[in-house]
Amino acid sequence: MTVAPEIRRALVVEDDVDIRGLLVQILKREGFEVTEAATAREGLRLARAGADLITLDLNLPDGDGVEICREVRTFSDAYILMITARTDEIERLTGLETGADEYISKPFSPRELVARINSLFRRQSHQSAVDVANADERQRAAEVQQNLLPRDRLVLDDFELAGRFRPSRSVGGDFYDWYPTPDGLHFTVADAMGKGMGAALVAATVRAIMRSVASQPSLETAFATAARATEADLDHTSSFVTLFHGRLDAASGVVGYVDAGHGLALHVAADGTVTRLPSAGPPVGAWPDQVWPAATLRLEPGDSLAIVSDGLLDIYETVDQFTEAVAGVVSAAAGAEEACAVLLGLADVPEVADDVTVVILRHARG
Amino acid sequence: MEFTVQDKGHYTEVAANGRLNMVAAPKLRKVVDEVVNGGGKRIVVNLADTSFMDSSGLGALIGCLKLARQSGGDLRIAAVQPQVTMVLELTSMNRVLTPHATAGEAFGND
Numbered sequence: 001m002t003v004a005p006e007i008r009r010a011l012v013v014e015d016d017v018d019i020r021g022l023l024v025q026i027l028k029r030e031g032f033e034v035t036e037a038a039t040a041r042e043g044l045r046l047a048r049a050g051a052d053l054i055t056l057d058l059n060l061p062d063g064d065g066v067e068i069c070r071e072v073r074t075f076s077d078a079y080i081l082m083i084t085a086r087t088d089e090i091e092r093l094t095g096l097e098t099g100a101d102e103y104i105s106k107p108f109s110p111r112e113l114v115a116r117i118n119s120l121f122r123r124q125s126h127q128s129a130v131d132v133a134n135a136d137e138r139q140r141a142a143e144v145q146q147n148l149l150p151r152d153r154l155v156l157d158d159f160e161l162a163g164r165f166r167p168s169r170s171v172g173g174d175f176y177d178w179y180p181t182p183d184g185l186h187f188t189v190a191d192a193m194g195k196g197m198g199a200a201l202v203a204a205t206v207r208a209i210m211r212s213v214a215s216q217p218s219l220e221t222a223f224a225t226a227a228r229a230t231e232a233d234l235d236h237t238s239s240f241v242t243l244f245h246g247r248l249d250a251a252s253g254v255v256g257y258v259d260a261g262h263g264l265a266l267h268v269a270a271d272g273t274v275t276r277l278p279s280a281g282p283p284v285g286a287w288p289d290q291v292w293p294a295a296t297l298r299l300e301p302g303d304s305l306a307i308v309s310d311g312l313l314d315i316y317e318t319v320d321q322f323t324e325a326v327a328g329v330v331s332a333a334a335g336a337e338e339a340c341a342v343l344l345g346l347a348d349v350p351e352v353a354d355d356v357t358v359v360i361l362r363h364a365r366g
Numbered sequence: 367m368e369f370t371v372q373d374k375g376h377y378t379e380v381a382a383n384g385r386l387n388m389v390a391a392p393k394l395r396k397v398v399d400e401v402v403n404g405g406g407k408r409i410v411v412n413l414a415d416t417s418f419m420d421s422s423g424l425g426a427l428i429g430c431l432k433l434a435r436q437s438g439g440d441l442r443i444a445a446v447q448p449q450v451t452m453v454l455e456l457t458s459m460n461r462v463l464t465p466h467a468t469a470g471e472a473f474g475n476d
Contacts, residue, residue, distance in 0.1 A: 173421075193421040194388060238429045240421075242457060263456030279458045286428055287462050310421075310456070319452055354420065 008121075011051040012036045013043035013068075014083070015061050019106070023055055026110045030117065040068045051078045053117065056100070058084045058093075066098050073099035079120045083108070138170040145171045145200055148207060150178050154185055156250050158301070161185070162336035163359040164344045172355030173199025173241075174309045177207050179214065184250035186214055189262065189307040189359050192241045193283075199355075205233055206241050206284075219247055220294045223258040227284045227292065234285030242283040244307050246361075253299045253363055258292045260284050264310060264319075266326055270302025270365070274327035276319070299363040304330050306339070311356035312347045336360040367416075369397045377408035377473050383415040386423030386450075394423075398430040398441070407439030410472040413465075414445035419453050427463060442472040 010032035014020040020036055027034045032053065037043035040063030047054060054072060058065035069080055082100040084090055090103040102116050145167070154161050163176045173192035178185055188210050192202035209226045216222035223245055234240060244265050246257040259265060261283030267275045281292045299305060306326055316322040326343065333339035340358045347356040367384035378401050382394065394411075401409055411427065413419075419427075427443065434441035446454070446465040454460040466472040 191421070193425045195422075238425060240425060240428070242421075261457040261459065263458070279456065282458045282462060286425075286457070286459060310453075313452075318448075319456065 008032050008052045009050060010034045010053040010055070011043065011046050011078075012055050013040070013046075013060065014055065014057045015039065015059075016057070019057075019083075022110070023113075026113055027053075027055075027117075030114060039063075040065075044068065044071060047072050047076055047078065051076065053079045053081065053120070055081045055083055058082055058089065066093070066096060069098045069100050079117075081113075081116060081120070141197065141200065142167070142170040145175075145204070148204060149176065154178060154180055156180075156184065158253075158364050159184075159248065159250060159299075160336040160362045160364055161187070161360070162340045162362075163357070164340045165355070165357045166344060166347070167195075167200075167355045168311070168353055169196045171197055171200035173203050174311070174355040174357040175203045175207055176307075176357055176359045177210065178359075179211070181214070181247070184248035186245070186247050187359060187361065188246075189244045189265075189309065189357060190241050191262070191309045191355070191357070193239045195355065198237075198239075202234065202237070202239055202241060206230055206243070209233075210243075210245060219245075219256045219258060220292075223260075223292055223294070227260065227290070230284045231288070240283040240285035242279075242310075246305070246307075248299075248361065253301075253303075254296055255299060255305060255361070256294050256296050258294050260290075260292050261286065262307070264313065264322075265305065265307045266323060266330075267297055267299075268304045268306060268327045268330045270300060272327065272331045274323055276323050299361070301363050302365045304336065304339070304360055304362040306330050306343075307357075307359045308343065309355060309357040311352055311354035312343065312358070314352050314354060315346065315349060330360065336362040367393065369393065371397060371401060374410075374469070377410050377469075378406040379410050379412055379469050381412040381415065384417070386413075386416050386419040386426065388420065388422040391422040391426035394426045395429055395433075398433060402433055402437050402439065407434075407437070408473050408476075409434050409439065409441040410466075410469045411441065411443045412445055412469045413443055413447060413450055416450055417447060419450045421453075424453055424457065424459060428459070431463060440473075442466055444469040444472045 010027045012023045015038050024034050035046050040060045080100045081102045084105045087105045176189045178187035192199040209229045213222040213226045242261040244259050244262040246255050248255050259279040263279040265277040281290045329342045330339045343358045367390035370381040372379045431441045444466040
């Protein structure tokens with residue numbers, strides 16, 4: 001990565017006209033665009049206008065350099081080089097939280113000054129290069145994770161399917177997935193323990209494992225096989241994942257499903273009544289030797305199945321309140337897409353600190 | 367989150383005060399690890415003052431239970447508050463980590 005050369009702006013705050021002139025001259029020779037101030041008041045005004053480096057005299061006629069330095073720090077990240085009249089002042093100042101980055105005492109040689117300034121900017125350019133590289137990597141990871149979500153809209157004659165995922169950080173431990181099958185579709189909503197990059201790696205692994213059992217005709221066998229493989233991967237990380245995996249037979253409207261520790265799947269009937277589907281067992285990887293029995297439900301015309309991750313739960317006192325609220329949104333919405341968008345909107349508050357995922361499968365009205 | 371460890375004679379009580387989340391989870395593991403290494407077999411995690419637990423906190427409790435069982439002991443939870451009860455029920459983990467009303471009752475009949 002290369003950083004484009006930028007014009008560096010310096011501000012010289014110094015009441016002694018000769019020293020000020022010398023500082024300006026040195027900094028200009030180093031390629032800085034220089035502004036100058038003879039008083040603290042003028043210095044603060046110019047600092048607000050923007051600077052990358054500020055040389056600040058400790059003893060100004062209208063103010064204490066330490067106070068000015070702290071004031072500048074409240075609005076500026078500029079490098080501050082404080083200039084003192086005596087060497088022994090530096091020792092006193094370094095013990096204070098002045099906010100200055102470097103100190104130099106008068107008289108100073110131009111060479112010494114330039115060396116101090118270059119050292120400050122080397123520190124900065126190294127740190128900002130690391131920051132940029134990290135941010136870049138997080139951005140790529142977020143893109144990869146978004147691309148692992150199903151991109152294609154599944155078109156089924158009588159069913160509408162929609163999903164949304166919003167990580168609490170760049171990436172998250174939630175995911176949803178779906179793909180078509182000869183009889184209908186398979187879908188998964190999962191939530192790996194924790195947040196951030198570690199949880200996202202677990203989520204990506206679980207997604208791949210769940211897809212690998214798609215051709216197994218028995219739902220329970222498929223889930224058990226995937227769970228064993230997942231447990232083996234999770235064993236060393238002391239992590240677990242909650243999973244809701246469903247298979248829709250489009251002709252009958254019957255959904256076979258397994259819920260491993262998720263517990264937040266809601267069957268919202270056409271008349272608005274809602275049933276929460278209890279989980280069949282603990283999350284995968286949480287406890288050894290578990291079996292997760294499959295269950296079924298029939299989606300009649302107008303019915304929806306809404307699977308939500310626990311991120312949204314954070315804004316409700318009880319699961320019952322959450323259930324009523326989600327059912328209300330699903331019933332009022334014109335379709336699955338709209339319901340997903342509204343639910344994600346509800347989660348767009350500071351109380352929600354976790355990843356949020358919503359998947360809605362809706363049987364269109366006949 | 368703060369943890370207080372107390373030897374209660376026939377069990378060791380670990381009281382957890384605050385929010386059991388991603389930040390507190392490793393601390394709980396460390397505290398229980400020390401109790402187990404010190405020879406503690408029966409551990410009760412008192413959750414009377416734990417107002418919130420997330421998935422990382424649940425993971426820590428599970429990890430501590432495994433640790434206690436591996437060393438031939440056991441870990442139980444007591445005085446569980448509503449939000450923590452909710453997490454345990456949703457995840458069906460109440461089948462493994464069954465809440466007891468008070469720390470004293472957790473190993474009451476054993």
